[in-house]
Amino acid sequence: MATTDRQLRPGLDANQYRLALAVADANWFSTENLFREVEQAGVATLLLKCHDYRNAWNRGLRPWNWNAPVIERGPRLWQRELVLPSGWMKKFPSLGMRPIGRATRRWHQRHAPDARLALVMTYPHYLYLSASLRPDLQVYFNLDDYSLYWPKHADQIRTLERKAVRESDLTICVSRVRAEELKAAVPEAAAKIRHLPHGAPTASLAEHAWKVPAPAPADIASLPRPLLGFVGTMEDRLDWKLLTQLSEAMPEASIVLIGRTSVQGTDAWQADYQRCLARPNVHALGWRAQESIHLYNRAFDVCLIPYQTDHPFNIACSPTKILDYMVTGRPIVSTALPECQLYPHLLEVAADPDGFIASVRAIVAANSDDGRAALRFDWARTNTCRHVVDRLIDWLPA
Numbered sequence: 001m002a003t004t005d006r007q008l009r010p011g012l013d014a015n016q017y018r019l020a021l022a023v024a025d026a027n028w029f030s031t032e033n034l035f036r037e038v039e040q041a042g043v044a045t046l047l048l049k050c051h052d053y054r055n056a057w058n059r060g061l062r063p064w065n066w067n068a069p070v071i072e073r074g075p076r077l078w079q080r081e082l083v084l085p086s087g088w089m090k091k092f093p094s095l096g097m098r099p100i101g102r103a104t105r106r107w108h109q110r111h112a113p114d115a116r117l118a119l120v121m122t123y124p125h126y127l128y129l130s131a132s133l134r135p136d137l138q139v140y141f142n143l144d145d146y147s148l149y150w151p152k153h154a155d156q157i158r159t160l161e162r163k164a165v166r167e168s169d170l171t172i173c174v175s176r177v178r179a180e181e182l183k184a185a186v187p188e189a190a191a192k193i194r195h196l197p198h199g200a201p202t203a204s205l206a207e208h209a210w211k212v213p214a215p216a217p218a219d220i221a222s223l224p225r226p227l228l229g230f231v232g233t234m235e236d237r238l239d240w241k242l243l244t245q246l247s248e249a250m251p252e253a254s255i256v257l258i259g260r261t262s263v264q265g266t267d268a269w270q271a272d273y274q275r276c277l278a279r280p281n282v283h284a285l286g287w288r289a290q291e292s293i294h295l296y297n298r299a300f301d302v303c304l305i306p307y308q309t310d311h312p313f314n315i316a317c318s319p320t321k322i323l324d325y326m327v328t329g330r331p332i333v334s335t336a337l338p339e340c341q342l343y344p345h346l347l348e349v350a351a352d353p354d355g356f357i358a359s360v361r362a363i364v365a366a367n368s369d370d371g372r373a374a375l376r377f378d379w380a381r382t383n384t385c386r387h388v389v390d391r392l393i394d395w396l397p398a
Helices: 029-035 053-058 098-111 124-133 151-167 176-185 187-192 240-249 267-277 290-297 312-316 321-326 353-365 373-381 385-395
Strands: 019-024 043-052 071-074 077-084 116-121 137-142 170-173 193-195 227-231 254-258 282-286 302-305 332-335 348-350
Touching: 019 029, 019 098, 019 124, 029 043, 029 385, 043 053, 043 098, 077 098, 098 116, 098 124, 116 124, 124 151, 137 151, 151 176, 151 187, 170 176, 170 187, 170 385, 176 187, 176 193, 176 312, 187 193, 227 290, 227 321, 240 254, 240 267, 240 353, 254 290, 267 282, 290 321, 302 321, 302 353, 321 332, 321 373, 332 353, 348 353
Parallel strands: 019 043, 019 116, 043 077, 116 137, 137 170, 170 193, 227 254, 227 302, 254 282, 302 332, 332 348
Antiparallel strands: 071 077
């Protein structure tokens, strides 16, 4: 239902809000999952979903829907979809940010006029939006090394990012590597840079830790166990040679891959990918709804994080699947990514392919129970998105 300035939650007056969070933008599942769990009293949240024409069309939106209304998604939570011309962020940001600025100001004025406006920027380009809005607080929320997204403009992006860090009241990095890089690049702002890993959606938290695999969803129930599972995009960042080796070393196992296939990357990775999928015990299921992912994760005998350790994206990343797996309690085996190495007490981090395969085999030999299910589950319970976003808000200047 579209909201108006009269449609506030029952018993809540607009003047009671102390903070208005505008999240630009909430297109990534991880960002949306985090900020939709804001439950602190007195905090109103607007999820801004900004798309160019091409991305909007791929998501089922049409360019003529550019003026969609603000939607109330729950108590103190609103969402606004904006469809903007291609190039609005990088080529013409001063113009492209104007509709976003207008939408944010209207929401702020209608629903939380006396609250301090805090702009959460998920890309450094949103500095142009900040210049227009002039928020009371500014948060740079770093999800990746954005210079890798647009390598031809890497220097420009780094310059813009450092400005964002310097001018923000708080910089959040989901990856420890990125937090340390930005502290080194902008030492004068180091005290305002925090490492805050992804949380897990509260709804995906099981009633208990699964010390043994849960019953499998119907589409994989007939596959031979053990089920060795990965959930994520099928792309060049995965170590397809490692997965092929794993399938050869454990022909009795079923390797289950869940996620969309990326069309980006080199021909070399596509060849490795196709070679892996040709194995008789490798099963690529394709995309599954976010709401059902935990049903697969908790059914796996071993959860896999088989990323290439020398891939630039992987060095800088914080895999969301770390917590997505932990909410189930199931065992996890990872390659030696920097972020995964922060959890040696909760998951197996293998230094090389032989170590990876040996770790998987050892867990399966122990009836798929590495003895740490309760530890992972307890960690997940204290690091749900609700807990994580509370920390972010508590770190904002008073």
